Amino acid sequence: MSSAFLTFCIPTYNRAELLNITLSKLISVVREAECEIIVSDNGSIDNTRKIVETHIKNYSNLKYFSQAKNVGYDRNVALCYENSTSEYIWLFGDSKEISEDSFCKILNIIKQRKYQGIVVNSENRIMNIPSKIYNDATSILTEIGWHTTLLCSTIISKEFINNQLLKRYFDTDLIHFGVFFESIVKYENLNILWIADNVVSRTEYDLNFKDLKKSSWSNRLFDVFAIHWFSIVMSLPNQISLNSKLKCIKAHDQNTHIFNIRQLIALRARKEIIKSDYIKAQKILPFITELSSLKIRLVFLIPYPLLKIALLTHSKLKLLK
Structure with missing residues (x-):
């Protein structure tokens, strides 16, 4: 029992x-x-x-x-x-x-x-x-x-x-x-x-x-942690203040860094995210992450053959800091 x-x-x-x-x-x-x-x-x-x-x-x-x-x-x-x-x-x-x-x-x-x-x-x-x-x-x-x-x-x-x-x-x-x-x-x-x-x-x-470590949401990053995340937190009952909701929404990426450049490049290189994912979430991204819209947009402008080079370059620049 x-x-x-x-x-x-x-x-x-x-x-x-x-x-x-x-x-x-x-x-x-x-x-x-x-x-x-x-x-x-x-x-x-x-x-x-x-x-x-x-x-x-x-x-x-x-x-x-x-x-x-x-x-x-x-x-x-x-x-x-x-x-x-x-x-x-x-x-x-x-x-x-x-x-x-x-x-x-x-x-x-x-x-x-x-x-x-x-x-x-x-x-x-x-x-x-x-x-x-x-x-x-x-x-x-x-x-x-x-x-x-x-x-x-x-x-x-x-x-x-x-x-x-x-x-x-x-x-x-x-x-x-x-x-x-x-x-x-x-x-x-x-x-x-x-x-x-x-x-x-x-x-x-x-x-x-x-x-086996791939997350269930990795091919739906923008859907889950931008669109759905924003929608769910904002729709929580009114007993929770608006200021608290907005802080929580932004805090997720501030602490997990889920929308970092390296990850975005890697996900796009594996074709797990595509430009239309970004376009759907574009308007709410300023509430989600401190990463600039310009940098996110550039990830989707890099031609596929150059993505691995971009990933390697980003890693080397990070090591030099």
């Missing part, structure tokens, strides 16, 4: 080798607590099913759900959420790991039932905000909202989940962000715990699977 306190939800797609490592480590950490683990497979065509079924034989609280075909990130995450049976849900990456000490700390906090949600640090993405309790959604969005786009960053109450709310964020790749913020504004006595310690890490083996 699984623990009634916490479910780890792991959406995955064609990353069986990484998932195998992640499940091995996670099961060893949570076995004594009997936490529920759900793997939601987005129609993988590798041996994901076989890998998970092998782990189920050794850990009965592991559940496997498989889509008939790839339905997109958000619908696959929704399947995880809807099938969770615990009081709290932790959306967890298929290439992430947590130490036994960190897990015990989280589980003890959850058992106190003091918080509607918990936001955890990962890979030391936030270094300047100490652990604290937040009582209003505006402060959360302003200070750490950008970080909660990371899949493993939020642990939420099962009360957050309802079918209509989930559907609202389909086809955005940001369902976990939208569900979290739209839910917390409804609480009059809000208590969200921010844990500054580095709770979640990328598995050390992840570096050995370079061909």
